[in-house]
Amino acid sequence: MELDARKLQVLQAIIHDYIITAEPVGSRTVAKKYNLGISSATIRNEMSDLEEMGFLEQPHTSAGRIPSEKAYRLYVDKLMQVRSLSHHEAEYIKQLYELKILQLEEVVYQTVKVLSDITNYTSVALAPQFNEITIKHIQLVPVDKDFALLVVVTSSGILKDTLIQIPKGIDNDFLQKVSNFLNEQFRNKTFSEIDLDALSSIRQIFNENQRLFNTFVDELTRGLQEGARDKEIYLEGTTNILNFPEYQDIPRVRSFLSLMEEKDILYRILNSVKGNGVKVSIGTENPHEDLKDCSLITATYRLGERVLGTIGMIGPTRMEYSRAVSVMDHMAKALSCYLTKLYGE
Amino acid sequence: MELDARKLQVLQAIIHDYIITAEPVGSRTVAKKYNLGISSATIRNEMSDLEEMGFLEQPHTSAGRIPSEKAYRLYVDKLMQVRSLSHHEAEYIKQLYELKILQLEEVVYQTVKVLSDITNYTSVALAPQFNEITIKHIQLVPVDKDFALLVVVTSSGILKDTLIQIPKGIDNDFLQKVSNFLNEQFRNKTFSEIDLDALSSIRQIFNENQRLFNTFVDELTRGLQEGARDKEIYLEGTTNILNFPEYQDIPRVRSFLSLMEEKDILYRILNSVKGNGVKVSIGTENPHEDLKDCSLITATYRLGERVLGTIGMIGPTRMEYSRAVSVMDHMAKALSCYLTKLYGE
DNA sequence: GTTAGCACTCTCTTATATTGAGTGCTAAAA
DNA sequence: TTTTAGCACTCAATATAAGAGAGTGCTAAC
CATH class of the missing domain: 3.30.390.60 (Heat-inducible transcription repressor hrca homolog; domain 3)
Structure with a gap:
């Protein structure tokens, strides 16, 4: 079976809707909200195909569909349009770096705070690593x-x-x-x-x-x-996870919060991130069992050419990838730029 | 009405049982588990009196009774017998102070960690305050x-x-x-x-x-x-609160965890503790609204004669005061003793 | 003053409809 | 051949009712 343009449209609509509503999306909803010019019956057929291809899942027979990890992967890689920052977001970040903060660690910590404030996701950063510093x-x-x-x-x-x-x-x-x-x-x-x-x-x-x-x-x-050695971790907005409908039961919350208390594990997870640009790790792609329902968005920050550490953002797999990726990209660049200007060699 | 010996016995039994089970305690339970030599009917009468006097509360007509804040206050001040530490607890604390930790801040942080490990309550400490240090x-x-x-x-x-x-x-x-x-x-x-x-x-x-x-x-x-200025706060075991049956619903958990993220507020709360020995602050006695269902056990730690900071423990009002107070007392003394020996003037 | 006995209350659990969103299939229309 | 209207079917979620159980308060006897 081929993933033609119309199937992609339907898939994108479902992912988009699910990210916003956190409810399984039915064929009628797609037909009404997204004017694709086809009836709910046709959409039903497409959805059935998409499920067969592994992009959609059904919690139970009489529910709508939800996107699979494979769907999110496709969405992040191909479908989503990376938005630019809202005025409010850009302003917030700009203000941060207008402050004159002298301690390098403090700069990174404040960055994590702002990241969590702007996005309402849990944010985390690896403290600057000095191993490669002379x-x-x-x-x-x-x-x-x-x-x-x-x-x-x-x-x-x-x-x-x-x-x-x-x-x-x-x-x-x-x-x-x-x-x-x-x-x-x-x-x-x-x-x-x-x-x-x-x-x-x-x-x-x-x-x-x-x-x-x-x-x-x-x-x-x-x-x-x-x-x-500097294995410190900065962590902010852990309680944000409680805002998501998928974290309304205690065992899930506990497993998430317990993981956030394990600085060693967070260190390992963040430290394994290498390379340029923003990385997205979805659900079971994550190295840790307790992150199987979460996505992790990361980017490295630098001083000049040297990678100092990693900043990350954690949310449910149903996260606003488009917004999250754009904020993360902007933030990592702004931080690197600021550090390089202030401490550059 | 007078609070005679038998009423105290009944009250103590109820508090004790409620602390352990977290379930409203009925007259039959008291009669069976605690051999007070009186029948459930008599206990019922006493319980009715105790309720009238404000020591007991009834969630609804056909439930048992639970202790009021006033009851906990009485219990902490008069009724409870402060236990000595278990072998395991004493050993754990001893091990901590056998380590040679040079950073004063680090000592306090490790103390908080051990406190939370031993008691399974959320533990917190004010970083050493240097205002009064020459x-x-x-x-x-x-x-x-x-x-x-x-x-x-x-x-x-x-x-x-x-x-x-x-x-x-x-x-x-x-x-x-x-x-x-x-x-x-x-x-x-x-x-x-x-x-x-x-x-x-x-x-x-x-x-x-x-x-x-x-x-x-x-x-x-x-x-x-x-x-x-040193307003740092050390915090450990926040997720422990999820173990208590009174924190099985998300809004409560959220309000608790949000408070724990507000370092400023925690600072103010801990900083208002003065004086010698272990202090217990029950429910609405606490200065902060979100602690109205919690109790806070605190003690100051010292370097020589000088108070450096405060350590604290937070749990539901139904907490094991006896164990908590004894551990806190022991811990604060051990910490002060260790600091004085290492940094003493 | 104490206690057995009993009616009464109220939550919690279990069992049983009822509703409603959504699907899959079929047959007709395009 | 593709699309769509129609309809029966499924299944979670909600509402409703019945029952069980724990506990009280009161009364009358000890």
Whole structure:
């Protein structure tokens, strides 16, 4: 059987209607609301064909039809027309980036908030990943006799700092010496290039207090590792899911919200997104079982050419793909642009 | 009418049963399960009295009774016996504080997590408040030609840092001078004692580049203000509320979860808690409308003698007060003890 | 003062129509 | 050959009715 123009029209009408109403769509509804110039009986025949081809499903005999995942896939890839942003949406985003926010992380977090506000979908982002960022400067700043702050300044003005414990008997001059050593070793390297074994050579270089040194080196190691790892997740609008008719029963809500509490899993899901542009992952295309009734729309954000992280939007499979994709596209570009302007190298 | 010993016994039995079953308790149930040596008819009479006195309520004529807020209040203040922790609970808490966590904030966050894990109630905490902490040392650490890190080290090894923008033409020597100035001005003061006007005297002291200075002073001001303000909230186990039979309908769940997303409101609620020991706030005693069916159990945590923040636990008014209060008490003390040992002055 | 007994109340459950949206098939019309 | 009107059939959702069950309140006897 062939998917001719009329079948596509009927399918598009049904998807469109279902996205709006969340109710199975019947042949009469299509005939009345969408003037395709054919009667409900003809539409019924087409619908029957479309079901046979796997684009439509019937909850039960006497109900209308709902689109299958295959239908949504076709819709997203071929059928839907990506709208441009409404005035209100564009204005909202513009306002966000007119604020002068200095913390890079804060910018991303605010982006997630706006995304969720505009779309009413749950929004999420991977915190900026620094693995590929080069280190410009390392400094140990003495805090008191027991603690020092290990400040790592990276290219792009981003910095990571960690509190580390220093053994007794190490003075400020000494910390400065170590700072110099760390700079010599790691300047212009990325976090992932850091050779932690090189740290142990501190022992040889400053061959005093051997014993105390071990814990100090361990602390430095920990500090640098922590600087590299950044699995934070920003999440907003989780309760938005309660607005959708498909989430009106507790077990579903629970499974969704539980997943949103699992930052590790969200991290993995978002981190697996690669490549350019907006990606849409529908229902069971998602890697995680609990997302089988959801769609995930993602895009990466960048600083210059470098991918820093991913932003995403989660809603029911019956989501407004057209609007969601256009907002996501616009947002990811605006964010990248803003970051590059502010922190660009 | 007087609340004699037998009435108290009956009331206690009903509260106890209702906390466990979440079902209205009838006279026969009390007679059978709790051997008070009186018949169901007598219990019925007592229950009728207790209702008249405002301790019990009847959902409808042919249902059993449920405790009123007044009953819970009495129960918490007088009737309940505070249990000691189970072996499992004590062990769990012990393990937490055997970990060596260096970041003070992280300790508090982990505490909230454990609290929610142990009790299965939603747990929440106010991030450590630094307003009353004295400043020990301030340092401007140059980051690159445009940015510097304003590091404020407080008593107790806690530190706050903020990225600030520096005007062109200010070199490292100069930053050092400013650091020295800031130290002279603000050392041994608390954040709330900082006189921001004093900052403007920098202009007179370094009477060069007058124009550039204005933005620099503004940035410093912002940085110090940010150091003082810390309205962060740690929240864990929000989905636990879905386990309770009273939260099986979506509107209730929505109102609860929406409140949990309002960090500002949670901040105000927790911040209004003062004084020593564990506090219990039942139903409409809570300041917020959406908590009218919830109870909030709170305690402050300290560093030495200084109150740093508040931890809290939220559940339905029908909560296991006895267990909740004992866990909260134990937890707040353990946290304070741990913090004082690690950061104590 | 306490308790057995019993009528009464009200929710909750189960069983039984009834309704209505929607389909699939058939036969006639285009 | 394609389209369409017509109609019987299906099935969830809604409404209605009957029954069961839990619990109370009252009365009268202990």
